[in-house]
Amino acid sequence: MVEIKNISLSYKSDEIVLNGISLRVEKGECILFAGRSGSGKSSIINSINGLAARCDGAIIDGDIKIAGNDIKNLELYEISMLVSSVFQNPKTHFFNVNTTLELLSYLENIGLSREEMDKRLSDMLEVFPIKHLLNRDIFMLSGGEKQILSIAASYISGTNIVVLDEPSSNLDGENIQIVSEMLAKLKNKGLTILVCEHRIFYLMDIVDRVFLIQDGKIINKYEREDFLNLSPKKLNDLNLRDNSKTKLTVPEISNEGNLKIRSLEFKFDTTNTGLSIKNLTLETGKIYGIIGANGVGKSTFIRCLIGVERKSKDEIFLDRKKLSKKDRLKMSSLVMQDVNHQLFTDSVVNEVSLGIKGVQQNKVEELLDNLELYDFKDRHPMSLSGGQKQRVAIASVVCKDSKLMFFDEPTSGMDYKNMIRISGLVKGCKSNDRIIFIVSHDIEFLNATADYVVDIKKFKKRV
Amino acid sequence: MLDYEENPYNPNPVTKLFTTFLFGLTAFHQINILFEWGAVLLLSFIFYKNGFIRDAIKNITSFGLLCLLPNLTVIQSAHFILKMFLMLLLMYRIFYFPVTSGKLLVKTSDVGSVISSMDKLKLPRAVSIPVAVMFRFFPSFREERRNIKLAMKIRGIDFKNPLAYIEHVTVPLLIMSSNISDDISKAAETRCIANPIKKTRYIPLKVKFIDFLYTVLVLAILVGGLLW
Structure with missing residues (x-):
């Protein structure tokens, strides 16, 4: 489904962000890219959805193939018809101000008929019950609602691959749980999911493989079971957060003071x-x-x-x-x-x-x-x-x-x-x-x- | 399927663009004051019917205040600082109608309908995409500006020293503006906005009765105001 062969990426000629990354992702797999801030995780995601080379001015060497197509030969809109993206900050995600029009705008841009759009909308509402989010002003939604809408938008677009760049960064525990369930549904539908994240616990039910990224290289690959067996200390040594949900241990306010x-x-x-x-x-x-x-x-x-x-x-x-x-x-x-x-x-x-x-x-x-x-x-x-x-x-x-x-x-x-x-x-x-x-x-x-x-x-x- | 309904009092973007252009003519030739008030009330009515009640009231009060401005001969004899200030207001008075009509266009049009309007007018993508991004820029900008204002208040930056104030407000505003436009462009690109095929519209762009009525009223106000 996604094949990356020996890519190197740099934003300026002297600064190498990715160095010799090669990987192959099969249809329906869920892959997690983990690693410290600035390790190059997001750059892998952005080179797959085409934004790195076409919007951020990155220079990429090597081959990236999506569903057999070399993305060098594709325009950004053609890549977006194969891969949909969910960004870190949901407020940067939307092009429309009305939520329903936002969900529809991709479908309008690929020229679907009204009947086909209706079909996709009702199918989406069956998978994700988010009717309460329709026909609202995007600026009035909370951060969690925006991120839920982004994931719904990537489902309605009908692409087989979804890439997500730290989707939980701005979310509370409850919304992280919702996002986790939404991603599980996407996986059950056979979609290929590639995600880079710091908070990793909510992905543990769906992830198949974990790639550990450091200084622009893949320094380790884990199968799901091996990754789940890593101790919290080992994870922290690798600069990773815990892979199980942390409980809040801080006491409630004591109501004393000046x-x-x-x-x-x-x-x-x-x-x-x-x-x-x-x-x-x-x-x-x-x-x-x-x-x-x-x-x-x-x-x-x-x-x-x-x-x-x-x-x-x-x-x-x-x-x-x-x-x-x-x-x-x-x-x-x-x-x-x-x-x-x-x-x-x-x-x-x-x-x-x-x-x-x-x-x-x-x-x-x-x-x-x-x-x-x-x-x-x-x-x-x-x-x-x-x-x-x-x-x-x-x-x-x-x-x-x-x-x-x-x-x-x-x-x-x-x-x-x-x-x-x-x-x-x-x-x-x-x-x-x-x-x-x-x-x-x-x-x-x-x-x-x-x-x-x-x-x-x-x-x-x-x- | 969708409970999204089009407002029968919202003219389509082509109409609003055309009437903004017509209102632009008032900058070159002032029309009769009674007809000007007619235009103000018409614009306020459209604002009101589209849910912008505050803008509807603001439109009437600010035009009312602008009408109180003294004429040029009085301004010329004023103190030079007052003269500068009054001249600025007078400039605003001259451009009042195209500016307000433009505001109506931006506030009451969604990005999708703006793009399809421009497609109908056969404008090339190189024009229509940047204009659409511009449309989407304002609501984001408003949100960022609120945060910058908050930060300034807490840091104690106020208007007591206007030069420093302007410098301090410009830096974050420029950086945020460039970030916003980058983000919107990326959102647009990943929504296949550059796809060269003929796009569809879930709610097709229609010419409604309000388009006809609004254009005729604006034309009548302008022609009447010129001839009166």
């Missing part, structure tokens, strides 16, 4: 639901994990706490002193999930000290040194790698020395070692007069980092 949310009320725009919190108490010097399903209101909760949600009605006290929204905004700092939103200046050193009065130069330099950023201090933040950018954002937050520190999904799509590193960085920010909040779905990360968890589901109310 930051008191006497009340917090917020109504969502689009539904008749909202957040309603009464008498929640948090303690300085602790790290709180904010958990709950995609779309439950975790980000809204932290925006209300920071004081940027005008519509939130709240009474919040620190050491018995009432904090206005403005007070909270002054004492808060946030590392966003996509750090590209929060890098504003032309050099790392300026970025770290932006908006902070009377900052000492030597303190900034020491901080940069601690975060292994000193050598890049005069570089433009946007010219750095993803991990480095995230560390710059963390540095700027640490430099502001805020009493309330927020991290939004800091480890999404991260391998084991980088996750442990971020955990260390967050714990390093802990201090007696500070409360740290982490919004995360990453159970392993929360177990390693948080003191307590706050489940937002408990505060969601109908209004």
Whole structure:
């Protein structure tokens, strides 16, 4: 079905991302590519769906054959008629704004008749009961719903091969379970599935073979049984996450401390639901994990706490002193999930000290040194790698020395070692007069980092 | 099969494109104020019937405010900073109708119908695909801009120093814009948008009564406003 012969891939002439990859995947197989961030997993996926060479400017040597066709001779739309793709971030996946039109647009573009489209839609609804997602505005869907729609879209397209690039990165446990069931159905229908992932536990029921990728090479191949027998320690040594579902071991919030949310009320725009919190108490010097399903209101909760949600009605006290929204905004700092939103200046050193009065130069330099950023201090933040950018954002937050520190999904799509590193960085920010909040779905990360968890589901109310 | 229904008050993109072009003529020759109000109310009606109630109200209030602008001779005698500011508003007043009609086009048309409209007009793919990507760009852009604004608020970047503000807002906005357009292009390509065969439409592009009515009303307003 898919045959790769000795391919090498580079984005610039001097940087080799894939080196001598050869593999053969049979019809109906499910293959997992695992390995650390930057090992080249995604590049294998993107060379199969044609995006690497045709959109990202990669230079590829060697042969890739799909269903007997050499993809060098195919246009991108011809490859897309053989292989459908699911991307890491579902928000980048869609071309239409209406969900139904999105499902149909591929079928319209390959020129199917209306009857044939109806047939495919009803067939899809039989396999995946997602009628509630039809005819909605894609921007109003939660991350989980978007990813479910992406997988449904790849089924309706009728291709025999589906490639997925870290599809669980932004999903909560419940949605990961749904995605896992959807993929099992695709496999039962005889589709060939190629997926690269960090969180691998949810794939263990369907995977046939695992390829371990390192520095652009396949360093090991495992049959399903052999891979399942690897111990958690061995997996972590290989820089992989656990292959069974991790249980959350962090205790629920103890409701003691000096930051008191006497009340917090917020109504969502689009539904008749909202957040309603009464008498929640948090303690300085602790790290709180904010958990709950995609779309439950975790980000809204932290925006209300920071004081940027005008519509939130709240009474919040620190050491018995009432904090206005403005007070909270002054004492808060946030590392966003996509750090590209929060890098504003032309050099790392300026970025770290932006908006902070009377900052000492030597303190900034020491901080940069601690975060292994000193050598890049005069570089433009946007010219750095993803991990480095995230560390710059963390540095700027640490430099502001805020009493309330927020991290939004800091480890999404991260391998084991980088996750442990971020955990260390967050714990390093802990201090007696500070409360740290982490919004995360990453159970392993929360177990390693948080003191307590706050489940937002408990505060969601109908209004 | 589908509960997707077309709104009978939503003209098709060809009509909206054509009327935007017609409204463009008001930038060269102002029409009578009463007819201008007729156009404002017509645009607000279409916004309203397509579920954009806030835009419908905004349209009426902002045009009302623009009508309060003093005339050129008064502006010329004003202080130079005020003059600059008023001139900018006056420019906006001149281009008000094509801009608002363009906004209506972008907000009420889905990407698929825009592509098939352009196919009907026999525009080459090299034109229609970038235009379609552009259409899809705005809703994504709005979402990203909200995040950037949040980050700026928390970092304490405000408008007190306008030059620094503009510099700080530009960097992430440019990077995000280029990322968005990359992502949309990839989504479009993997949806076989470049497939050269004749495409089908689940909901075919129809000429409805509203297309006829809307075009006639716009023409009547423009011609009436010129001759009055």
